[in-house]
Amino acid sequence: MARAKTRHVCSECGGEAPKWQGQCPHCGAWNTLLETLAEPAAKGPHRYQSLAPTQSVVTLDAVPAETVQRLGTGSEEFDRVLGGGLVEGSVVLIGGDPGIGKSTLLLQALAHLSASRDVLYASGEESAAQIALRARRLGLDGARLPLLAEIELERIVGAVEERRPAVVVVDSIQTLYSSQLQSAPGSVAQVRECAAQLTRLSKQLGVAVVMIGHVTKEGTLAGPRVLEHIVDTVLYFEGDTHSSHRLVRAFKNRFGAVNELGVFAMTDRGLRGVSNPSALFLSQHDRQVPGSCVLVTQEGTRPLLVEVQALVDTSHVANPRRLAVGLEQSRLAMLLAVLHRHAGVACFDQDVFINAVGGVRIGEPAADLAVMLAIVSSLESKPLPRGLAVFGEVGLAGEIRPAPRGQERLREAVKLGFSRVLIPKANAPKKPIEGLTAVALDRVDEAIAAAWG
Numbered sequence: 001m002a003r004a005k006t007r008h009v010c011s012e013c014g015g016e017a018p019k020w021q022g023q024c025p026h027c028g029a030w031n032t033l034l035e036t037l038a039e040p041a042a043k044g045p046h047r048y049q050s051l052a053p054t055q056s057v058v059t060l061d062a063v064p065a066e067t068v069q070r071l072g073t074g075s076e077e078f079d080r081v082l083g084g085g086l087v088e089g090s091v092v093l094i095g096g097d098p099g100i101g102k103s104t105l106l107l108q109a110l111a112h113l114s115a116s117r118d119v120l121y122a123s124g125e126e127s128a129a130q131i132a133l134r135a136r137r138l139g140l141d142g143a144r145l146p147l148l149a150e151i152e153l154e155r156i157v158g159a160v161e162e163r164r165p166a167v168v169v170v171d172s173i174q175t176l177y178s179s180q181l182q183s184a185p186g187s188v189a190q191v192r193e194c195a196a197q198l199t200r201l202s203k204q205l206g207v208a209v210v211m212i213g214h215v216t217k218e219g220t221l222a223g224p225r226v227l228e229h230i231v232d233t234v235l236y237f238e239g240d241t242h243s244s245h246r247l248v249r250a251f252k253n254r255f256g257a258v259n260e261l262g263v264f265a266m267t268d269r270g271l272r273g274v275s276n277p278s279a280l281f282l283s284q285h286d287r288q289v290p291g292s293c294v295l296v297t298q299e300g301t302r303p304l305l306v307e308v309q310a311l312v313d314t315s316h317v318a319n320p321r322r323l324a325v326g327l328e329q330s331r332l333a334m335l336l337a338v339l340h341r342h343a344g345v346a347c348f349d350q351d352v353f354i355n356a357v358g359g360v361r362i363g364e365p366a367a368d369l370a371v372m373l374a375i376v377s378s379l380e381s382k383p384l385p386r387g388l389a390v391f392g393e394v395g396l397a398g399e400i401r402p403a404p405r406g407q408e409r410l411r412e413a414v415k416l417g418f419s420r421v422l423i424p425k426a427n428a429p430k431k432p433i434e435g436l437t438a439v440a441l442d443r444v445d446e447a448i449a450a451a452w453g
Helices: 076-082 102-113 128-137 153-163 188-205 226-230 277-281 329-343 365-380 406-415 444-451
Strands: 006-010 033-037 091-095 119-123 147-149 167-171 208-213 233-238 245-253 261-267 270-273 292-299 302-314 322-325 350-356 388-390 420-424 437-441
Touching: 006 188, 033 188, 076 233, 076 245, 076 261, 076 270, 091 102, 091 188, 091 226, 102 119, 102 128, 102 167, 102 208, 102 270, 119 128, 119 153, 128 147, 147 153, 153 188, 188 208, 188 226, 261 277, 277 302, 292 365, 292 406, 302 365, 302 406, 322 329, 329 350, 329 365, 329 444, 350 365, 365 388, 365 444, 388 444, 406 420, 420 444, 437 444
Parallel strands: 091 208, 091 233, 119 147, 119 167, 167 208, 292 388, 322 350, 388 420, 420 437
Antiparallel strands: 006 033, 233 245, 245 261, 261 270, 292 302, 302 350
């Protein structure tokens, strides 16, 4: 019996190599070549088809600007992350750690949509009986939700072409296989082929397809990198499985804003949206404590108030430790240098630990001022006054630079009862805001003096 031929495919770019090597010869990525079976050449007509019927060349001004129709999922937080709801003919990829709630959220969304639309839930990981048990546990046993327990791509495509549903959920893309390929489900070739075929089907029939994707131990979506380029929207489930709170973040969205955030709470009846997420990220202290500063951050179109905590302690080793949880590690070292040079606050012999309360991750530079004030507060054991919130980016020259959407941040602070906000001078409101004192600042040393002024 002849030995099956194999090849090595890059999980980043999809390039092929005849044998394994440490670096991909096509994109230069390291340790990304995976062994897979060599597929025979296609016979007869090419099996790939265009995503839409062929049209003649037209100019941009001749294309009608039609309003995109949205399908509400029944969850305000999920609709917010999607940009207002599902779009006909869109392909959404949602990833996250095992057991974090991906299948639960989509089952709840389909149960809501099934009351007014024809939908389909295709599961390759659970049987129909298992899905029914989970639906009863969530209180969704009365929903007339069509289920299909299948992992063969061609049968799922046939069911979609026959039923023409408005929304299809595929759980998960790594469990599907196409009979046209010989490799195992979950391989680079199978994931790429199945995703491409489902995308083609979505565009041709106008069906919204939601695919669940597995993640690797590094937290990235498993499979080829081209998978994220094919789809229209990429969502990530975040949060600790030991906590009841979950965050859904949009990293790519062709029909809405990126970096949008949805906050959920896991209950015995499934995932429920949190109407006031700022309350999750603010600790309730019985008394004022040093090292705590409230930051007004922005996640997509949503302003959030997050408590930034700092602990500064005398180091007993030659190299003091610098640790940031929920914030950028490299930015912490830069802020400590700025604090020393332009404010005279030295931490070269101190261990510095920074944490964003509630497990939220803050990537915007507008958190700089809050981090610095929390460090000074912990170092000098001086609590910041109650009712104080801050935001602003800090430059290497010690200047405080403006942050986007400053007015929305100020309104959110007032709504949650904060009476004083330290802000960059460029974000100063043109008209006074009732119940709020906005202190506009230029320099870091001015901000430290004004915080306790």
